[in-house]
Amino acid sequence: MTPILYVLGLTLTTAGVGFLLIAALGVWRLPDVMSRLHALTKADTAGLTLIALGAACLTGRLDTLLALGLCIILVGLSGATMGHLIARTHLSETDSE
Amino acid sequence: MTSDLIYICAGSGLVGLALYRLSTCRDMLLRVLSLNVLAVGVAMLFLASARHAGITDAVPQAFVLTGIVVLVAVTAALLALAERVDGQDDE
Amino acid sequence: MSLAFDILLTIGIFFTAAATLGMRDRVGSVVGFVVAGLLVALSWVRLGAPDVALAEAAIGAGLTGALLLRSSGRLKPVERLISPPSHRFIVALIAAAFAGALAWAVYTASGAALYPALVSERLASSGVTNPVTAVLLNFRAWDTLLEIAVLFAALILVRIVAPAVPQPVALGELMLPFARIIVPMCAFLAGHLLWQGASVPGGAFQAGAMLAGGLLVLMLGGFAAPTPRLMSWGAMLALVGLAVFSLAALGAEVLTGTLLLYPDGTAKFWILGIEAALTLSIAAMLCLLFCGVPRRPLK
DSSP states (O other): OOOOHHHHHHHHHHHHHHHHHHHHHHHOOSSSSHHHHHHHIIIIHHHHHHHHHHHHHHHHHHHHHHHHHHOOOHHHHHHHHHHHHHHHHHHHHHHHO | OHHHHHHHHHHHHHHHHHHHHHHOOOOOOHHHHHHHHHHHHHHHHHHHHTTTEEEEEEEHHHHHHHHHHHHHHHHHHHHHHHHHHHHHHOO | HHHHHHHHHHHHHHHHHHHHHHSOOOOHHHHHHHHHHHHHHHHHTTTTTTTHHHHHIIIIIIIIIHHHHHHHSSSOOOOOOOOOOOHHHHHHHHHHHHHHHHHHHHHHOOOOOHHHHHHHHGGGGGSSOHHHHHHHIIIHHHHHHHHHHHHHHHHHHHHHHHOOOOOOOOOOOHHHHHHHHHHHHHHHHHHHHHHHTTTTTTOOHHHHHHHHHHHHHHHTTSSSSHHHHHHHHHHHHHHHHHHHHHHHHHHHHHSSTTTTTTTTHHHHHHHHHHHHHHHHHHHHHHHHHOOOOOOOOOO
């Protein structure tokens, strides 16, 4: 595994962990369900994507990259759908009050 | 302190936590949750003691796998019964 | 380094479980349980049991979380703790003492590991190369047959008790693109997990759980309404697994004289056939455990 790949992997993973920490901070401190959804779907998915890409660089193999790419797609897809469903439910609950 | 000891401590900690909550709570949902946590703790004890020289024994893995599937069946049955009992109290 | 990871992981598991069991909010408890289940799946990987990790993530965290979430909306709220603080203190002491004694007993227990040698010397003739699949479907196939029977017994109980069938509500426009991608992917990944379970971590249970997830997306998204007719097809599919496994057991008895002893050289085909039937059947059973089994009205 070349040093370039190693350094790239470490950088991506560290950046991903930073994004996840920001997402956790956002979910903790933001006041409203809707704004927390922003933190959760955007920062969480971005952090996970960076960590997955970093892990693929650190292992240096192509089949790991494909498997982790599938993970990224699935997490992004389900994250987006979950955010949409939570927002819908929240809106319908607050509208009926 | 090997990693096996860490998982043994974690497993028995989960068992103790689940037993505590099982004995002090009346909510059926929380009891079913404690039962699940109890099973997870026992499984952790199983697998932590199944490691020999870096390789995990296959037979305890099969037991824990069977246990997970049986636990989901038991959880579904318990929840169906709990809903029925709740409906019974209404009548 | 990995020791630090183990310590952090177990601290995370313990505190997530404690938060789950101590929370007032029901939905929060269930979500905490799912999070704890995923962390536990990670700890299974650390303990060298990837098959168990797959099953825990799919069945233990995913499907159990779905079942608990379904019930949390239906069960009536109850006073959480009716025990007075003195009672709770004594129970906490007893539980902590028991946990400590258990940890000490497991740690100091010494025993000869006799299974690994037995499994590895018979693995070549078992038809598969994954030792967990070999143990589940060849060496201890009797246990697996009884496990399917237990699932079936739970299904019978659910049918008798007959909880309400979850009626899907309209979930918006995003469900259709989501289902269009997820459901075929679930079917494809289930087949992949089933096939590769012979040599790498995978197998019938994990594949069945993934297929059940796809079917639940279909049902809860409103694309396949839980009509009684559809669910009786599901019940028949659930029976198929138990029937195929029992027939295979009896067939092996007829062919070789011992229950579930596969004839020499053909073990691979027996295992694959049983696993295929088991995958479909487990998917149907898990879905029916979630939806409830329909009762035909007495005429």
